Amino acid sequence: MLLPIACWRDDVAIERSMGQAVAQVDSVSFNRTVVRYATPDGRVIIPSQGVLYPDGLKVGDNVRVEYDQTNPELTRVAGRTATLSLLPVGTFLVSVWIVIAAVVTVLRRFGVRV
Structure with missing residues (x-):
């Protein structure tokens, strides 16, 4: 439930002081997509937590x-x-509500008061 709030907070921080670059995708795994890019001052950045919203990226992109x-x-x-x-x-x-509804329905059929 807090995920959208955390994402929104990160978006606000990025938009407050935005820089733009072209990054190369170095690795893609289940929990993190690593990219590498250079800032205008020549620093090479590889975010340790990966990039936000990486859906559809492939290594080498x-x-x-x-x-x-x-x-x-x-x-x-x-x-x-x-x-x-x-x-x-x-x-x-x-999904959670569907499971809860199913459990309540089964319990009621067996006469358990919910």
Whole structure:
């Protein structure tokens, strides 16, 4: 439930002091997509937590990114925002309610008061 709020907070930080670059995707795994990009002052940044909103990226891809200039570790794929976090959270919540409804239905059929 807090995921969209955290994503929104990160988006606000990026938009407050936005830098843009082209990043190369170095690795893709279940929990993290690592990218590498250079800032205008020549520093090479590899965010330790990966890039935000990495869906669909593949190793070797070049992708535009937006980052917080005061904290370049905070990097997202350009054009993607916290709204992308609503689908997984919504799907999870709907799934939980379906399970709860099924359990309540089964309990009622067996005469257990809920």
